[in-house]
Amino acid sequence: MKHPIFTQGQPYTIAYRKNKPQNPVAIHSHDAAELYLTLTDLEDVILEDKVLRVPAGTLIVIPPFCLHQLYHNSDVFYERYVINIQMKWLDDVFSGTDDSLHYLGQSSAPVLISLSDDQLKEIIKQIRKMIVLGNEFNSRSFSEFFLLMAKIDEAVSETVSKNKDVYNTNKTQEKVSEMISYINDHICDEISVSxxxxxxxxxPDYISRLFKRYAHASLGKYISLSKMSAAQNLLKQGFSVKEVQEKLGYSSYAHFFKTFKKIVGISPSTFRKNNAK
Structure with a gap:
């Protein structure tokens, strides 16, 4: 039997990007963990229940199913490194252990790490080594991957132990953050703009304009995205489609089915089948 790190497919992807996008990526979540190292100042970032500004040199750890949007000034070039890690693969690697890279788990909160100059240089150096290796998944590439994760793990531990906070918000962003927190706290209710x-x-018109100004999406759309992110998480945990529909406050199965398929791209039953443990 092969060691779990030698599974089929891509256990992780890594990329360097520098461009000047015309539009921000829409608010989204995914079932992979994401490590996002920004080399450009970011404005109006949505991360779970916060809207904030994030300075260059920050490593953002985004757990699976965490709604996020990393918005930036479209007048400047946008530079970053992005690593996506399949958690099923990582769980297999660390099966039998408790705390390894625990902050990447789907029940974890996102973490922002303000890297020192030395940490930034070391992590970028390690990422570049991996990029040179390309899509090879062998003992060497996995060795480099876990060396990178060791450096990141050290930075995360230091941030948590010192209780560092790199959040930078204004009062209006804080109000939008309060709205997002309210949505998250009432995700199982029938929430509406009203x-x-x-x-x-x-x-209602005022909060709709306010939300769109900072979240770059309508409030109604964000509610649907939040519910569908929660739905995917529950389906992966083994709940039936009917149970998820009821848990998330949908009185109509047809409405739940239509919303899920529109946002996720497949039916809830197909998603559940594809992600069966």
Missing amino acids: SIADHFYLN
Whole structure:
């Protein structure tokens, strides 16, 4: 039997990108963990329940199924390294251990790491080694991968132990963050723009404009994205489609089915089958 690190397919992907996109990537989540090293200042980043600005030289650790959008100034070139890691593969590698890279798990919160100059140089150097290896998945490439993860693990541990906070928000961003927190806390309820406006004692049109200004997506769309991200997570845990529909406050199966297929691209039953443990 092969050691689990020699599985078929791509256990991780790694890329360097420098471009000047016309539009931001839409708010999204995925079932892989993402390590996002930005070399450009980011404005209006959405990360779980926060809207914030993130300075260059920050490593963003994004767990699976965490809604996020990394927006930037479209007038400047946008430079970053992006690593996506399949958690099923990583779980196989660390089976039998408890705490290895625990911050990448789907129940974890995102982490922002303000890297020192030395940490930044070391991590970029290691990433470049891996990029040179290309799509090879062998003992050498896996060795380089885990050397990189050791450096990142050290930076994460240091950030947590020192309780560093690189969040930089203004009062309006904080209000949008409060809206997102409210949505997350009531993900199993029938949430609407009106119910959110009532909770904050604000006009529905006003909060819709405010949310779109900083989140670059409509409030209604964000509610649907949040629910579908939660739905994917629950389906992967083994809940039935009917159970997930009811848990997330959908009184109509047809509405749940239509929303899921529109956002995810496949039916909930197909997603559940494809991700059966």
